[in-house]
Amino acid sequence: MNAIVGSHDLLLVTLDTLRFDVAEELAAAGRIPNLVRHLPGGVWEKRHAPGSFTYASHQAIFAGFLPTPAAPGPHPRLFAARFAGSESTADGTFVHETPDFLSGLAAVGYRTVCVGGVGFFNRRPPLGSVLPGMFQESHWEPEFGVVSPTSFEAQVSRAERIVAELPVDRRLLLFVNVSALHQPNWFHLPGATADAGDSRATHAAALEYVDRHIGRLFAAASSRGRCFAIVCSDHGTAYGDDGYTGHRIGHEAVWTVPYAHFFLEPGATR
Numbered sequence: 001m002n003a004i005v006g007s008h009d010l011l012l013v014t015l016d017t018l019r020f021d022v023a024e025e026l027a028a029a030g031r032i033p034n035l036v037r038h039l040p041g042g043v044w045e046k047r048h049a050p051g052s053f054t055y056a057s058h059q060a061i062f063a064g065f066l067p068t069p070a071a072p073g074p075h076p077r078l079f080a081a082r083f084a085g086s087e088s089t090a091d092g093t094f095v096h097e098t099p100d101f102l103s104g105l106a107a108v109g110y111r112t113v114c115v116g117g118v119g120f121f122n123r124r125p126p127l128g129s130v131l132p133g134m135f136q137e138s139h140w141e142p143e144f145g146v147v148s149p150t151s152f153e154a155q156v157s158r159a160e161r162i163v164a165e166l167p168v169d170r171r172l173l174l175f176v177n178v179s180a181l182h183q184p185n186w187f188h189l190p191g192a193t194a195d196a197g198d199s200r201a202t203h204a205a206a207l208e209y210v211d212r213h214i215g216r217l218f219a220a221a222s223s224r225g226r227c228f229a230i231v232c233s234d235h236g237t238a239y240g241d242d243g244y245t246g247h248r249i250g251h252e253a254v255w256t257v258p259y260a261h262f263f264l265e266p267g268a269t270r
Contacts, residue, residue, distance in 0.1 A: 139158050151178075152210050222266050229261065
C-alpha cells in the first residue's frame with residue numbers, strides 16, 4: 001500500500017450482508033460477470049469477517065482490520081495504525097498515526113467520501129452518525145436504503161457525481177456501503193412476494209442486481225486514473241441455516257465472507 005497511497009484513488013465497497021457461499025456459487029455459474037472479470041483468477045477469496053453485524057464490522061474495517069484470510073496466519077494488513085507489537089503490520093503496510101485509516105489517508109491529502117446504505121449510515125439517530133462521521137464528506141438518501149428496489153443505482157449515480165466534482169489534483173478515497181443484499185431483498189427476484197419473504201434465492205438475485213450496475217461504479221472510480229479497489233462483505237447472514245435467521249450470531253454463514261482487491265485501469269468497462 002505504500003506504493004499505492006498518494007498516487008492512486010482508492011475505492012472500498014462493502015457488499016453488506018453478502019454470504020460467501022452465494023457469492024462463490026454465482027461467480028462459478030457466470031451469473032455475476034461484471035464482478036468476476038475483476039476478481040483475481042475470476043474467484044472470490046474466502047475470508048473471515050471482523051464482526052458479525054454492520055456496525056462492529058465497519059468499525060474494525062475502518063481501523064484497518066479488513067476480513068482475514070481463512071487460513072492460518074499471520075496475514076499482513078494493507079492499513080494499520082501504529083501499534084506496538086502488531087504482528088500483522090508489514091513493510092508494505094500503510095501505517096498511520098491516527099486511529100483509523102480514513103483519517104490517516106486524509107492526513108496525506110485524500111478526500112474521504114462515504115456513500116451510505118444501511119441504517120448505520122443514515123445519520124438519523126446519533127448511532128447512525130458514528131460511521132459516516134468518520135469521513136470528511138458523507139451522503140445518504142432514502143433511495144440508498146434497504147427498502148429501495150433501486151438502491152444501488154441511486155448510490156452509483158451519487159458516486160459518479162462525487163467523482164466528477166472532485167478537483168483533478170485531489171486524491172480520493174470513495175467508500176460505498178451497498179445495501180441491496182440486506183433484508184428486505186425479496187423484490188430483486190421476479191415473482192417473489194413480500195409475504196414469502198427473503199431467502200437465499202432472493203439474496204442471490206440481489207447480488208445479480210448489484211452486478212448489473214457495478215460496472216458504472218468501477219468506471220467512475222477509474223475515470224481519473226488507475227484506482228485500487230477493495231470489494232468485500234462485512235458479514236454474512238443466515239436464511240434458516242441450522243435454524244438460524246439473520247446475523248449478529250456466531251454461525252459459519254455469518255462469519256465467512258467474500259473478498260477481493262484489484263486495480264481498476266483507467267477507462268474500466270461500464
